[in-house]
Amino acid sequence: VSESDDVRDLVARLADALRPRRAMLATAESCTGGLVAAACTSLAGSSDWFEGGVVSYSNAAKSELLGVAPALIDRHGAVSAEVARAMAEGLLARVPASFAVAVTGIAGPGGGSIASRWARSGSRPLRDPARARRHCCKRAAIARQSATGRSSAPSSRCLHGSR
Amino acid sequence: VSESDDVRDLVARLADALRPRRAMLATAESCTGGLVAAACTSLAGSSDWFEGGVVSYSNAAKSELLGVAPALIDRHGAVSAEVARAMAEGLLARVPASFAVAVTGIAGPGGGSIASRWARSGSRPLRDPARARRHCCKRAAIARQSATGRSSAPSSRCLHGSR
Numbered sequence: 001v002s003e004s005d006d007v008r009d010l011v012a013r014l015a016d017a018l019r020p021r022r023a024m025l026a027t028a029e030s031c032t033g034g035l036v037a038a039a040c041t042s043l044a045g046s047s048d049w050f051e052g053g054v055v056s057y058s059n060a061a062k063s064e065l066l067g068v069a070p071a072l073i074d075r076h077g078a079v080s081a082e083v084a085r086a087m088a089e090g091l092l093a094r095v096p097a098s099f100a101v102a103v104t105g106i107a108g109p110g111g112g113s114i115a116s117r118w119a120r121s122g123s124r125p126l127r128d129p130a131r132a133r134r135h136c137c138k139r140a141a142i143a144r145q146s147a148t149g150r151s152s153a154p155s156s157r158c159l160h161g162s163r
Numbered sequence: 164v165s166e167s168d169d170v171r172d173l174v175a176r177l178a179d180a181l182r183p184r185r186a187m188l189a190t191a192e193s194c195t196g197g198l199v200a201a202a203c204t205s206l207a208g209s210s211d212w213f214e215g216g217v218v219s220y221s222n223a224a225k226s227e228l229l230g231v232a233p234a235l236i237d238r239h240g241a242v243s244a245e246v247a248r249a250m251a252e253g254l255l256a257r258v259p260a261s262f263a264v265a266v267t268g269i270a271g272p273g274g275g276s277i278a279s280r281w282a283r284s285g286s287r288p289l290r291d292p293a294r295a296r297r298h299c300c301k302r303a304a305i306a307r308q309s310a311t312g313r314s315s316a317p318s319s320r321c322l323h324g325s326r
Contacts, residue, residue, distance in 0.1 A: 027197075027218070033204025034190075034197030037218040041196025052224030054217055055190070055200040061215030064258045065228070095227045 011043045018049035018099075026097035027053035028066055028087040030078065031105035051097040056087060062104075066090035079105050084116035092118060174206045181212035181262070189260035190216035191229055191250040193241065194268035214260040219250060225267075229253035242268050247279035255281060 018025060027037045037053040040046055056062040059073050067090040068083060076082040087102035102116045181188060190200045200216040203209055219225040222236050230253040231246060239245040250265035265279045 024221075026224075029197075032201075033209075033213075034192075034200030034216065034218065037197030037220075038195075038201050041218070041220060046196075047220060050196075050220050052218050052220040052228060053197065054228065055197065055204075055215050057200075057204060057210060057213050057215040058187075061189075061258055065215060065217065095224055 007039050008042070011039055011046075014040070015043055015046065015049055021098070023098035024049055024051040024096065026051045026091050026095050026100045028091045028100060028102040029053060029055050030057060030062070030087075030103060032103050033057060036101065036103060051095050054087075054091060062087060067093065079114055081114055081116060084114040085118070088116050088118035170202050171205070174202055174209075177203070178206055178209065178212055184261070186261035187212055187214040187259065189214045189254050189258045189263045191254045191263060191265040192216065192218050193220060193225070193250075193266060195266050196220060199264065199266060214258050217250075217254060225250060230256065242277055244277055244279060247277040248281070251279050251281035 014025070025040065027040065029036050034053075034055045037050075037055070040050045054061070054065045056065050056068075059070070059078055062068040062073065062078065062083070063070050066087050068086040072086055073083055084102045084104050087104060088100040091097070091100045091102065098119065100118045102118070104114050177188070188203065190203065192199050197216075197218045200213075200218070203213045217224075217228045219228050219231075222233070222241055225231040225236065225241065225246070226233050229250050231249040235249055236246055247265045247267050250267060251263040254260070254263045254265065261282065263281045265281070267277050
């Protein structure tokens with residue numbers, strides 16, 4: 001089973017979970033740069049359950065597009081559970097989605113990523129169905145892990161390497 | 164030369180054009196679902212010139228994340244030069260980027276895409292360096308064309324096919 005088959009299978013399962021609930025997903029990505037959204041929208045019919053997303057690559061974009069407070073980024077760093085949470089919350093405050101996933105990180109050796117998944121509770125984004133976790137991995141691995149949901153698996157492997 | 168080599172080469176040329184001008188690029192994507200942003204951020208050092216982007220897959224996301232007026236979408240349709248322009252303008256009004264590219268379309272047979280490239284002029288997004296053009300193409304072709312910039316080439320090929 002190839003990596004792309006893995007992603008395809010996971011996106012199909014995601015669609016199967018969201019569609020009967022009429023639930024919409026939104027994505028907020030930093031280091032993955034749109035790959036999670038692209039993986040979602042690669043499935044035919046994804047407009048039934050994929051609302052949209054933000055690629056907040058720069059810190060300015062995190063603030064301008066998702067309302068993440070610059071002071072929060074200064075205090076905790078862009079690659080932090082606090083910023084991942086703020087990205088997801090900011091997204092859920094802006095789009096009518098039921099669930100949001102946020103990924104923030106730095107690609108390359110020595111980089112890392114934080115993934116945070118949030119569900120809207122009533123009109124406010126409140127519930128964090130999975131704890132944010134820290135990983136160290138190179139860009140391709142971040143993208144793969146994020147796209148397959150493995151970035152929040154308990155056993156993450158450290159995948160240092162050249163970018 | 165493979166398709167991914169083509170995209171890599173084009174992104175490298177884009178970086179070479181933007182970096183010496185200290186110009187930042189932002190992307191607003193509908194049918195390409197994040198693939199243009201992902202292509203940009205696949206290049207090491209892209210944070211020097213890539214600000215971020217929005218994947219406004221649903222009409223709600225176009226309005227909520229980019230400020231596209233629902234009435235404009237009703238009047239012209241989501242796949243229109245007017246909406247592509249509004250996506251780019253809305254993005255440039257939100258992020259401190261010098262250039263924006265917007266792509267809107269419907270994937271699959273019978274679908275099509277519109278790409279619009281906009282440059283900020285002073286503090287306001289004003290100048291359209293390339294006319295928006297209409298294409299009919301299946302999703303993979305939209306993604307490839309958008310990522311390589313060929314979606315605004317004068318001679319677009321109609322690539323009807325299954326999604």
